[in-house]
Amino acid sequence: MTAILEVDDLTVDFSRTTAVRGVSLRVEAGERVGIVGESGSGKSVTAQAVMRLLPPTATVGGRIRFAGQDVLGFDPARLAAWRGADIAMVFQDPMSSLNPLLRVGTQLTEGLRRHRGLGKAAARAEAVRLLRTVGIDDAERRLDDYPHAFSGGMRQRVCIAIAAACTPKLIIADEPTTALDVTVQAQVLDLLDELTERHDTATVLVSHDLGVISSFCDRIMVMYAGQVVEAGPTDDIVAAPAHPYTRALLDSIPRLDGDLPRRLPTVPGSPPFGNVPTGSCAFADRCPHAQDRCRTEAPTMAPVGPNTTAACHFPLTEGART
Amino acid sequence: MTRFLLRRIPQAVIVLFGVVTLAFVLTHVVPGDPARLIAGPNASVDTVASIHHQLGLDRSIGYQYWRYLVGLFHGDLGTSYALQDTPVASAILRALPISAALAVLGVLWEALLGIPVGILAAYRPGKLADRVTTLATLVGLSAPPFWVGLLLLYVLAFKFNLFPLSGYAAPYINYLILPSFTLGLGGAAWYARLTRTNMLEALRSPYVQMARAKGMPERVVLLRHCLRNVLSPLLTMLGMDLGYFLGGVVVIESVFGLPGAGKLTFDAIGTLDVPMITGAVLFAAFFIVVMNLLVDLAYALVDPRVRR
Structure with missing residues (x-):
């Protein structure tokens, strides 16, 4: 398999805080990778760093390679030609990620015309086809509507159509379902699933919802305080999480089977923001299994199973995992 | 509609x-x-x-x-007390073109100076252009127009003889540049700040991120995706300013000796010319009301969300 995206030791610094501290990530062609973590874990910043969408106040370190090319070295023209054509992004809030003053058709065709060199009429025909693909009825007429005439779920479908327009090799979906109703969430995920399946598009799905991630992704990367704490195939991690944080995330997913607990278990405390102390495990203060070593030495990623790695001094054993 | x-x-x-x-x-x-x-x-x-x-x-x-x-x-605004036998309506209509020219040029200065400066400042916040803009707009907002007007007259008209000192004669544009510039300066500072704020907000907005993620070059992001959202609220204010200026700008017309509606009002107050004062005030209010109406209509044209 060939790697579409290789991220090596990515760091992102803002003037006062460090958002991402040494994240590595590899996405193969057609693969679905999930990045999961709480707010402030650096997952969205990682996604934006890959797209080179961070504001100029951010300092990005490490290496990002896309199909072997050095993304951090792209000049503005190369960047514009790359975004939209080879890589695309779906954002969290479909209410604000479409321009309120431009017709949906304009927003859909501008990428087609620029990247695929289509003429006005051809781009419009293609836009109609795309809108139909994402399940919007009466596509021909809806192209002339403005975003406010669409519901939230419909807008996210439009956004997905825009992202998929030029059949990119990789789509980064940053919390694409978070702003949507639960009933619509599944539809949007199915749509993403279908489109990426058809063109063998790789997907990076960023979410705080391990349930969403595990239903969609082949591989999972759990982030905490700007670092990856556990990574591996979805099935392995869901069946037997090694990191206490992953365990806690899994426990906090509501389940419909078995006895209903009165309250969902939560992770006490909140993740450190910005100044993460070095020389200790970032999760130590909230970890039920923390020991002295966790507070004096930062764990590094190490194999904990045949396919999984975790950054923990005391990974949960089979016995403790059940 | x-x-x-x-x-x-x-x-x-x-x-x-x-x-x-x-x-x-x-x-x-x-x-x-x-x-x-x-x-x-x-x-x-x-x-x-x-x-x-x-x-x-x-x-x-x-x-x-x-x-x-x-x-x-019956369309009769009465007869002026001070200007014997002059109907108020004809005195105002005579003064109106001068005020209208001043108003249009003033609003042009506001828009043409203020908006580009605001965009430039917002594009690289905190950099030199932004700091210079902040300082310049502070001065522009704080300086009283009559003082700026007198200063400009002293330097450009009196010292360097580039513009006529006072009055209104052919070629009219020469007599209008300094007053309209003075009129537009405060507004331009105000618009520069507003544009900067709106632009910063637009640049941070998800739809701009989306446009960038789509691979739109910066030029397209700025012109197609940002500018509309930045300009639509400014349109309202420019229209209101135009309406306000059309009724005559008392201070500036007096400083520059322009025989417009503002000067007319000023003189009428001096002589307690009641029909003239009432008529001038009525005209000023009329322009503000009409421009308000037009602005609301124009807003619906620009922003589809307002349309019903």
Whole structure:
């Protein structure tokens, strides 16, 4: 398999805080990778760093390679030609990620015309086809509507159509379902699933919802305080999480089977923001299994199973995992 | 559209009626006797009384108000006290083109100076261009227009003879550049700040991130995706400014000796020329009301969300 995206030791610094501290990530062609973590874990910043969408106040370190090319070295023209054509992004809030003053058709065709060199009429025909693909009825007429005439779920479908327009090799979906109703969430995920399946598009799905991630992704990367704490195939991690944080995330997913607990278990405390102390495990203060070593030495990623790695001094054993 | 107008036009008429009433009452409660001003300090009591009678000032204020409204209904704004035998309407219509030229040029200065400067400042916040803009707009906002006007007159007209000092004659544009610039300067500073704020907000917005993620070059992001969202709120204010300026800008027309509606109002107040004051105020209010209406219509054209 060939790697579409290789991220090596990515760091992102803002003037006062460090958002991402040494994240590595590899996405193969057609693969679905999930990045999961709480707010402030650096997952969205990682996604934006890959797209080179961070504001100029951010300092990005490490290496990002896309199909072997050095993304951090792209000049503005190369960047514009790359975004939209080879890589695309779906954002969290479909209410604000479409321009309120431009017709949906304009927003859909501008990428087609620029990247695929289509003429006005051809781009419009293609836009109609795309809108139909994402399940919007009466596509021909809806192209002339403005975003406010669409519901939230419909807008996210439009956004997905825009992202998929030029059949990119990789789509980064940053919390694409978070702003949507639960009933619509599944539809949007199915749509993403279908489109990426058809063109063998790789997907990076960023979410705080391990349930969403595990239903969609082949591989999972759990982030905490700007670092990856556990990574591996979805099935392995869901069946037997090694990191206490992953365990806690899994426990906090509501389940419909078995006895209903009165309250969902939560992770006490909140993740450190910005100044993460070095020389200790970032999760130590909230970890039920923390020991002295966790507070004096930062764990590094190490194999904990045949396919999984975790950054923990005391990974949960089979016995403790059940 | 029609429903909108049907709702708004009666509102406008009510506002104008209120303005007429207020202007009429205020000019009559102000101390001072127009008849005495006309007759001069040495006039006899009889002369003053006869002037009173001529002007209809010996009747009750209610009756005078009624007569004024009836005249207004027939398109008659009355006759000036100070400018003998000059109908108020024709005096105002004569002054109006000058004020209109000044107003249009003033708004142009506001937009053409303010908006590009704001965009430039927002594009690299905290950098040199932004800091210079912040300082310049602070000065522009704080400097009183009459002082700026006098300064410009002194330097550019008196010292360097680049512009005429005062008045209004052919080629008219020469007489309009300095006053309109002075008029637009404060507004330009204000618009630069507003544009900067709106632009910063637009640049941070998800739809701009989305446009970038789509691979739109910066030029397209700025011009197609940002600028519309930045300009639509400014459109409202520019329209209101135009309406406000059209009624005559008293201070600037007085400083530059332009015989526009503002100067007319100023002189009329000096001579307690009641019909002229009321007429000028009515015209000023009329422009503000009309521009308000047009701005709302234009807003619906720019922003599809307002359209119904």
